[in-house]
Amino acid sequence: MMTTASFIVVSFYLLVWLFSKHLATHIPVSQPPEVIAALGTPVKLLCFFNCSCPGRAYGSFNSSNRKVFGNVTCTTVDQERVCESKSVIVNTTLDDENIFICKVKIPGENISFEGEGSGTKLILYAEPSSVEIKEVNPVVEGRSANLTCTVRGMYPQNIILSWFRNDLFSALPSELTSTRILTSSGEIQSVLSFTPNINDHGTSYWCQASHPLWRRNVTQHKLLDVKSGPRALNVTILKGLETLNDLSEFLVIPKHTYIELSCSADGNPKPLIMWIHEKEDYKNSTDSSLVIHKHILVIKKMTKESEGLYTCVANNSYGMINVTVSISATEGTGIILIYFTIIAICNVLLMMACLGFCLLVKQKGNKTKSPKESRTATESEEADIYAVPQKKRTRTLDSVVESVSYVEQPQLTYADITFKREPRNSNLTNKETLIYQELQSTEDSILYRYTEPDEPVSTIYSVARMPSQ
The missing domain is CATH 2.60.40.10 (Immunoglobulins)
Structure with a gap:
């Protein structure tokens, strides 16, 4: 009975629905x-x-x-x-x-x-809430390394992840590969694999996440911190001698010499540097002249006891290198000899300079001697007989007596006389020529001069005789 009634109701509503749709x-x-x-x-x-x-x-x-x-x-x-x-x-x-x-x-x-x-x-x-780059393990020179870029809080998940080096316009070299990973928490990761070298230290690596729906691309970068062992170990002498360029050197130091050696090396992290002496008991002795302070080696006074092998060791978490220097003592004559040789050469040069200066001054002095001082030297060199007055005459007498000119001179006049020496076989006993004569008078002095009648009176002469041979 109930089944028939339910069927009738459903049928009614179906008919109504069909009618309304129509x-x-x-x-x-x-x-x-x-x-x-x-x-x-x-x-x-x-x-x-x-x-x-x-x-x-x-x-x-x-x-x-x-x-x-x-x-x-x-x-x-x-x-x-x-x-x-x-x-x-x-x-x-x-x-x-x-x-x-x-x-x-x-x-x-x-x-x-x-x-x-x-x-x-x-x-x-949804744009990413964060983009992060991490080093899975420390990046070490010459070892395979990975950088992981993780993008969080983005939607949808079909985003594009790209890697760049140095800037956003430099594509990665072909040897660098990346792998995309979808984590269970909905994060997107990209792993970059490469083998770094020392030149990669400080290089920027960029990770960029993008999607066409996003208003902007989201980027993040990281500076590589490439770890490396010590390298380029250098030993230098801070006081004296020259830089040691080779890793192994034989160094000879004069006795009683003060010397400092410095050891340096590159590396990341900065290596620990120390000096090691082969004689540990000598290094630890209280009266030793040896002082070691980290990378500095000081020998206050070089002696035979200071001789030996000195090793500089540089090490960090990624490697160790060392260099050994053999130091021996010498009497020091070589350096002392060089020192005194230089001093002697300087003294010789100084003496030669002084001597040359004195000769130059003396030569100039000879050119300016007085008439009496230079007479002996000039008599044998000059070819003609002449005289040069030393003072200007005040008045000349015009009268000539027996071809002799008169010159009135209130003061005594000096002159330089030169003449040519006659040959040795010449008979000079009776060959005297009156050249100049001075007569004393209470009123004045009259000077006589032998001259030709037509020769003008212009030069004053003194009496001179030819020296006998």
């Missing part, structure tokens, strides 16, 4: 194909339709797992209603990423108007 009029509804929004931000869903029918319109947006009601507003244009249905999802989540179909209905007494859109796809995205 009486409903279809309305065309348009929707935008997609809406893109950032995850967690509000999203507006819209659809549009036109109808000349009276009555209130209702709308909704339906997805496979959600239904939201729309607010329908209409305006009349040329006796036709232009309507819009709008719905807002305030806080979008990943569950809202779906296709929403707009449905509208305008019920009437006899006929109802209904329409359905093609659907709007809601697309959500």
Whole structure:
């Protein structure tokens, strides 16, 4: 009995539904194909339709797992209603990423108007909350190394991860490879594998995450800290001698000499440097002249006891190198001899300079001697007999007596006399020529000069005799 009654009720409602569908009029509804929004931000869903029918319109947006009601507003244009249905999802989540179909209905007494859109796809995205580059293990010179770039908080997950070196425009060399990994927590990782060298220390490596939906690309960079063992070990002498260029040297130091040696090396981290002497008991003795302070070796006073092998050791966590210097003592005659040789050469040069200066001064002095001092030297060199007056005469007498000119001279006049020496076989006993004579008078001095009648009186002579051979 109950089964028959239930069947009758269901049949009735089915007939009513079929009848109402038959009486409903279809309305065309348009929707935008997609809406893109950032995850967690509000999203507006819209659809549009036109109808000349009276009555209130209702709308909704339906997805496979959600239904939201729309607010329908209409305006009349040329006796036709232009309507819009709008719905807002305030806080979008990943569950809202779906296709929403707009449905509208305008019920009437006899006929109802209904329409359905093609659907709007809601697309959500999220830019990364962080991008981080980590070294899985310390980056060591010559060893395989990995850099891991981790991107968190992004959506969707089909992002693009790219690696660059030095800047965002320098692509990686072909020998560098990267692998993309999706973790269980939703993080995206990219692992870069390479073998660094010492020149990579301080180089920038960039990781860039991008997606077409994002407003900007997100990047992060890291400066490589390439670890390396000690290298380029150098031993230098801070006081005296020259730099030691080879890793093994024989150094001979004069006795009683003070000397300092310095040892240096490169490496990352900075290596620990120390000096080691082969005689540990000597190094630790209280009266030793040897002082070792880290990379500095000081020998206050070189002695035979200071001789031996001195080893400089540089080490860090990634390697160790050393260099040994053999130091021996000498009497020091070599350096002392060089020292005194230089002093002797300087003294000789100084004496030669002084001697040359004295000769130059003496030569100049001979040229400026008085007439009496230079007479002996000049008599044998000059070819003619001449005289040069030393004072200007005040008055000349015009009278000439027996071809002798008179010159009045208030003061005694001096002159330089030179003559040419006659040959040894010449008889000079009776060959005397009166050249100059001075007569004393209480009033004046009269000077006589032998001259030719036509020769002008212009030169004063003194009496001179030819020296006998």
